[in-house]
Amino acid sequence: xxxxxxxxxxxxxxxxxxxxxxxxxxxxxxxxxxxxxxxxxxxxxxxxxxxxxxxxxxxxxxxxxxxxxxxxxxxxxxxxxxxxxxxxxxxxxxxxxxxxxxxxxxxxxxxxxxxxxxxxxxxxxxxxxxxxxxxxxxxxxxxxxxxxxxxxxxxxxxxxxxxxxxxxxxxxxxxxxxxxxxxxxxxxxxxxxxxxxxxxxxxxxxxxxxxxxxxxxxxxxxxxxxxxxxxxxxxxxxxxxxxxxxxxxxxxxxxxxxxxxxxxxxxxxxxxxxxxxxxxxxxxxxxxxxxxxxxxxxxxxxxxxxxxxxxxxxxxxxxxxxxxxxxxxxxxxxxxxxxxxxxxxxxxxxxxxxxxxxxxxxxxxxxxxxxxxxxxxxxxxxxxxxxxxxxxxxxxx
Numbered sequence: 586x587x588x589x590x591x592x593x594x595x596x597x598x599x600x601x602x603x604x605x606x607x608x609x610x611x612x613x614x615x616x617x618x619x620x621x622x623x624x625x626x627x628x629x630x631x632x633x634x635x636x637x638x639x640x641x642x643x644x645x646x647x648x649x650x651x652x653x654x655x656x657x658x659x660x661x662x663x664x665x666x667x668x669x670x671x672x673x674x675x676x677x678x679x680x681x682x683x684x685x686x687x688x689x690x691x692x693x694x695x696x697x698x699x700x701x702x703x704x705x706x707x708x709x710x711x712x713x714x715x716x717x718x719x720x721x722x723x724x725x726x727x728x729x730x731x732x733x734x735x736x737x738x739x740x741x742x743x744x745x746x747x748x749x750x751x752x753x754x755x756x757x758x759x760x761x762x763x764x765x766x767x768x769x770x771x772x773x774x775x776x777x778x779x780x781x782x783x784x785x786x787x788x789x790x791x792x793x794x795x796x797x798x799x800x801x802x803x804x805x806x807x808x809x810x811x812x813x814x815x816x817x818x819x820x821x822x823x824x825x826x827x828x829x830x831x832x833x834x835x836x837x838x839x840x841x842x843x844x845x846x847x848x849x850x851x852x853x854x855x856x857x858x859x860x861x862x863x864x865x866x867x868x869x870x871x872x873x874x875x876x877x878x879x880x881x882x883x884x885x886x887x888x889x890x891x892x893x894x895x896x897x898x899x900x901x902x903x904x905x906x907x908x909x910x911x912x913x914x915x916x917x918x919x920x921x922x923x924x925x926x927x928x929x930x931x932x933x934x935x936x937x938x939x940x941x942x943x944x945x946x947x948x949x950x951x952x953x954x955x956x957x958x959x960x961x962x963x964x965x966x967x968x969x970x971x972x973x974x975x976x977x978x979x980x981x982x
Contacts, residue, residue: 642948642981645968649978651683661958661971662698664705665720668958668971671696676707678720681960681969683976687722699738701786704761706738708746717742717761725763731755735781739788747782747793754779756793758812767812769821771795777806783837783845789813790824790862792845794834804830807837807847807854815860824861827854840881844904848877853884855906866906872898880923883909883942887921899929901942912944924961932956937970948981 658672667686670677675690693709700706704724708715715727715736724742731748738744742761747754752773758766771779777797784791791810796803809825816822829849836848845862847854852869856862872888875897879885885901895913899921902908910929916938918931928947929940934955939948955973962968962978970977 639945641946643950645948645950645970645979645981647977647979648967649682651681651976653683653974653976655974659957660696662700663958663960664700665703667720668960668976669698669705671698671707676716676718678718681976681978686720687718689716689718689723691716697736699736701738701784702740704738704740704742706736706744708733708736710734715744715746715759715763717744717759717763724761725759727759727763729757734779737782737784737791739784740786741788743784743788745782745784745788745791747779749779756782756791758788758791780805780833780835781837783839785839785842785845787842789816789842790839790845792837792839792847792856792862794837794847796833802830803833804828805832805834805849807834807856809856809862811860813860825858825863827864836877838879840879840904846879846884848874850874853877853886853902855884855904868902868906876921878922878929880927882927883923885910885921885923885929901929910942910944912940914938914940914946924959926961926965928961930959932959 656672659670660672662669664678667678667680673693673696675688677688678686680686691714693714694712695710696707697710698705698707703719705718706715707718711732713729713733716723717725727744727746729746729748731750733746734749735747736744744759746757754771755768756771757768760766777795780794780796782791782793789812793808795806795808797806806826806828808823810816810822811824812822816824832849832851834847834849837845839845843857843859845856852867854864855866857865875887875889877886883901883903885899888898890896890898890913892913894915896915898913899910900908901910916931916933916936918933921929921931924930927942931938935952937948937950937956937959938946940946952972956970958971960969966981968979970979
């Protein structure tokens with residue numbers, strides 16, 4: 586009886602082992618099938634993404650169209666996710682469905698804008714008026730006593746104004762309410778002729794590019810003023826100064842609080858520093874620049890080509906000076922810029938082309954009416970076109 590019980594016990598044990606092996610084999614089989622399905626799905630997804638990323642779209646579907654009434658002199662900019670329309674007699678700020686957020690009246694001969702994050706400055710180039718605004722409307726205004734050459738706004742509304750009168754230039758800083766904070770003079774015979782200014786996002790640093798032509802020699806000096814505690818210990822708040830012979834730097838821009846780019850006729854300079862900016866990269870240019878464009882991550886330069894089939898050449902660099910794109914194209918454009926998704930948008934009055942940073946032409950289209958501005962949408966396929974008389978939210982097809 587005992588032996589028979591032991592044999593029965595071993596038979597049950599063997600059956601349990603076989604069952605466990607079958608279960609493990611079944612689980613492995615399910616896992617293999619699951620992995621195969623996942624790999625197939627990922628391959629299809631990657632293939633579809635690659636198809637979209639390398640395809641050139643030549644048409645679009647309008648998902649929403651809003652009628653607008655514009656004057657002939659209207660200009661458009663994207664500001665804080667919405668649309669700014671401005672002209673000689675005022676500015677209108679609307680959402681992408683053309684719902685009014687605010688409007689501001691003024692009289693300007695040559696209205697220009699400068700934008701930094703949530704602040705906007707509208708000023709009269711060659712005139713004497715500056716308006717300081719946010720998405721909530723006007724915060725303050727400035728009336729200068731001399732013609733305005735350049736205005737920069739910082740992220741908290743501080744305004745830097747460069748003015749000229751005869752051989753003397755004047756620099757003034759204002760708060761967002763339009764109250765004067767600081768002022769200074771630049772005499773041409775002493776420091777040179779100021780070409781432009783740039784104000785850091787935090788308003789602590791101001792850069793001035795000054796051209797000096799003396800004794801038949803040309804040189805440009807880029808000086809940095811610091812309005813924080815570090816600058817108070819320096820003469821005239823100047824914390825750094827760099828001089829370049831036989832070069833002109835007519836355009837500068839702070840990309841954030843601690844990084845500035847200066848565009849010259851033979852080089853691009855990248856400065857970095859929280860208190861005393863230093864040159865971190867100098868990129869030599871072997872051709873004459875046609876135009877430049879930039880955002881907080883990349884810097885773009887366009888040259889003219891002698892090739893009649895590809896009349897333009899664009900190069901894009903990252904903030905370490907590494908070239909990420911070199912491409913020829915053939916288009917007589919009026920504007921080139923980065924969209925919010927880092928795509929490169931090239932437009933004329935009626936033509937639009939959009940390129941990826943890999944050099945792929947994603948979109949090409951010729952409109953039957955004037956195109957003012959292109960704004961990227963929520964996805965890689967969605968955009969907003971600001972056209973003569975309408976604002977259209979579209980999807981490429």
